Amino acid sequence: MAICKACGRDIAADMMFCPYCGTKRTLDEAGKPVEDIPEQKIGVIPYVQGQGRLGGTWTIIVSDRRLIFAKALATDEKTETDPKGVGLGLLSKRGPDSGCGLTYAQRYQEMTPGEALKESPDNFQVDVGDVVLASMSQDAEVRYGMRMRLKEGELLFSMPQQHDHRDHLRKVLGDRLTW
Ligand SMILES: [Zn+2]
Structure with a gap:
């Protein structure tokens, strides 16, 4: 590959x-x-909540060349029995019991960006070069808000307010990440 x-x-x-x-x-x-x-994996940003196209909960896998937006798989304890939520790639090969006790975010953490992309048909990637501007803000709920303007369209989401999450994005976006 x-x-x-x-x-x-x-x-x-x-x-x-x-x-x-x-x-x-x-x-x-x-x-x-x-x-x-x-490709170099920089880090993983779990529990991303988005709007519009990004409705629901996502994990962002950050690499030096792309951001993989990976939809929450139904592998948390509450929904462990849902066979539809097991994933298409690595997780389906290992079966529904793979990684028991790990949250979906932790499972994505163990995958390469390419593996994570294939895990659900909802998953998609944004090339780092397609990000025009990423404006971060801090809301009252102790989450970072993000408006990410792309060459085509934009993505609106929020993420837990942790410095290392912000640092992952700063590492690949540089000056395009603003406050
Ligand atoms: Zn190509």
């Missing part, structure tokens, strides 16, 4: 062009694609 530098998606290591965005990959002297620098 490799990752397209342009769009951040998982692609086969021997592909000369990304099948999603068409970007040509760097080739070595023998004409083979050079293995991309591995």
